[in-house]
Ligand code: DX5
């Protein structure tokens with residue numbers, strides 16, 4: 025699978041969000057990652073579906089990847105589906121009916137995925153593999169940008185790769201949290217396909233140079 029870079033707007037300047045998104049896309053970013061937090065599932069509040077529809081009206085055409093750190097999820101799935109999202113992922117702990125929530129994501133026309141916290145196993149995937157297009161492996165505990173990459177994630181990516189191969193499905197593996205220029209090549213070698221980076225990009229001096237370096241290290 026082609027390696028893709030997904031800057032998280034969590035670390036962008038919200039006062040200039042449209043320009044920030046255009047800047048990282050012009051620099052070569054592939055997907056825009058939304059970290060939606062509700063101050064309930066995680067103790068932080070970020071933004072809702074209007075940001076998605078406004079960025080679409082602003083002219084953003086790139087895929088928008090919505091990571092729901094919220095509970096419950098079904099109403100947000102419907103709202104982000106209508107607002108122009110392409111991918112929607114949620115934490116299995118945040119839905120009372122995981123299979124139904126995954127099917128709802130596809131019903132609203134988006135690709136569906138589950139998000140696995142550092143302490144969460146992939147057990148439910150055994151029964152849900154036909155309902156997922158991607159999985160998101162958290163390499164930090166959800167809620168904050170700028171955290172340290174949790175090193176057990178390398179093994180977890182390998183375990184996910186093995187499980188997906190055994191289940192015989194084409195499922196993209198996305199990794200989120202603490203990704204930077206120093207570790208991205210190793211995360212890629214471990215088997216990841218999509219790389220979420222927030223602070224490593226938006227806290228850098230020059231987005232274009234940083235993204236170009238990410239792509240080089242991803243063999244792009
Ligand atoms: C955690 C968020 C962060 C964010 C990336 O809930 O999901 O992982 O996307 O943040 P950085 O790249 O700054 O660790």
Ligand code: ZN
Nearest residue numbers: 059091200220
């Ligand atoms: Zn995220």
